[in-house]
Amino acid sequence: MKIIYLHQYFNTPNMPGGTRSYEMARRLVAKGHEVHMVTSWREADGRTQWFQTQEDGIVVHWLPVAYSNHMSYSQRIRAFFRFALRAAQKAVSLRGDIVFATSTPLTIALPAVFAARRNSLPMVFEVRDLWPELPIAMGALRNPVLRWVARRLERWAYRHSESVVALSPGMRDGVVAAGYASGRVAVIPNSADNDFFQSTSASGARVFRQQRTWLGERPLLVYTGTFGRINGVSYLVELAARLRVIAPDIRVLLVGDGQEVEQIRSRAVAAGVLGDNLFIEGQVAKREIPALLAAADMTCSLFIDLPEMRANSANKFFDGLAAAKPIFLNYGGWQADLVEACGCGVVAWNKSLDDVAALVARCLHDRAWLESAGKAAQVLARESFDRDVLALQLERVLLDARDWRGEGASATAAGDYFSPVSKAPVEPENLTRGSQLP
Structure with a gap:
């Protein structure tokens, strides 16, 4: 399976920051899949055009788009849309068997849906934070028009997804509250390496x-x-x-x-x-x-x-x-x-x-x-959180989403499908306990 994996802020272990996408992608490669990562290069080193590297078998397509936590909210939003526009063209050119997009930002849905529809591919969307609720709560989205647009974008992303992957039970609940079928949301939390x-x-x-x-x-x-x-x-x-x-x-x-x-x-x-x-x-x-x-x-x-x-x-x-x-x-x-x-x-x-x-x-x-x-x-x-186990669950979600489209099933017809991932990844009563607090 050729997977077009979109993540604006992909990191390797040689970079600071989280490496969920890297760890998941390299395990998918080890299972025999071809993974193309479409991402941004955040270093201000003079590059302006797409370039490509191989990272543990992952084909990574980097687009230079400046970004850092030091930026203002408006600067970050401009970076989101700048990447989304260019990433859409790149993702379409790669073709493949499935599009897998992971937020944040929520704007990653724009190139993902565009590529999926243009190439008639199934799409799976991964939710890493409760967007747009979180930026609204933070005061980053104060304009009522922008809030309306963000909420419409959220629902639009879900509507065009065969499945949604949520990183916690609470995120799953947020996806369902937005109108998405609960049976098609898989909870695959962040993992322990x-x-x-x-x-x-x-x-x-x-x-x-x-x-x-x-x-x-x-x-x-x-x-x-x-x-x-x-x-x-x-x-x-x-x-x-x-x-x-x-x-x-x-x-x-x-x-x-x-x-x-x-x-x-x-x-x-x-x-x-x-x-x-x-x-x-x-x-x-x-x-x-x-x-x-x-x-x-x-x-x-x-x-x-x-x-x-x-x-x-x-x-x-x-x-x-x-x-x-x-x-x-x-x-x-x-x-x-x-x-x-x-x-x-x-x-x-x-x-x-x-x-x-x-x-x-x-x-x-x-x-x-x-x-x-x-x-x-x-x-x-x-x-409960071993990366190897959870990567297999992600692979199953992607394979099932591909097979739905291959059989001509629409997202609506998929009904209450639920991946092998547990809706509650771990239950407190089943845990091994350490000592009581001193």
Whole structure:
């Protein structure tokens, strides 16, 4: 099967950021499929035209379109449409057997539907966030006309899809609420790259710690990722200020970049924690994350408190599981329910900062709890979110979508089809539990 895979922000392990599309695509290649990735090249290196590379068997078509989290919302929207227009032409020229498009942004549906209709191909659409609800909640879409257009685009994308892949149960519910048949939505969450994260040796973690004189053998809480408005990383500055008083040996490390990095740095200076118990380092390639998390005692996944974000399927959460580390969350939703159910971390949602600081201090000083919670995280990663298993489920969705079209079945005629993916990927009552919080 020749798969035309559209993802505007595709990353390889040599780049910073999530690698879901890379990991899924290379597994599809290993199964004998031909995968063409249509994506953007975000580096300002003077390139202006399409170029092509091979990444572990994936044929990647790169279009230079500048983008970063430092851009304003209007600049980002222009980048979305600039890519969509050029990607439509490229996707049509590649032909193939099926079009698979993954958001965000939602505008990826434009080239996907265009290519699918022009070449009479089936299309599968993957939903990574609740768009347009999320940008509306963030204030990025304030114009009522643009909101109307975004909601129409969402429904239009679903209407032209044989199946929809949602990254969480909450996203599935959002797709169904938009009028799409529930039986044709497959829940395939973000996944744990277990072998990738477990390949790091203990010596690699020791080297990481030894290279930082401020760290040594002290307890370490780590955040890796984007410093954007939605991530709310300044929460850790406030937490560090309280930990400095009650547990001054604990170190907080923030690794990444984004629109709010300088604001966070300024807040840390004002709070007196920068260079004391809180440290900031620049973003790193995904291949460097395993050693970083191996050196951590607890990892973080953060978002500002928006109801729309509780359905998220953050890479950081699954990376922490794969690294067999306890996870700290400051938001509610299905991931928080899993953490509490299996005892693999700390949920700060709806707790005061003073209470959270006290809880984090107790956990990071309790070696037995850290070991038990880490083991529970590893069990959850292997039994419920293993990338190899979930990639097979994605392959099944794509094959079934292709076969519908091959048999002349319309999307409507497909009825209440549901892929082998469980509607609820994991049930809390079936989890292996770690220790209770200290």
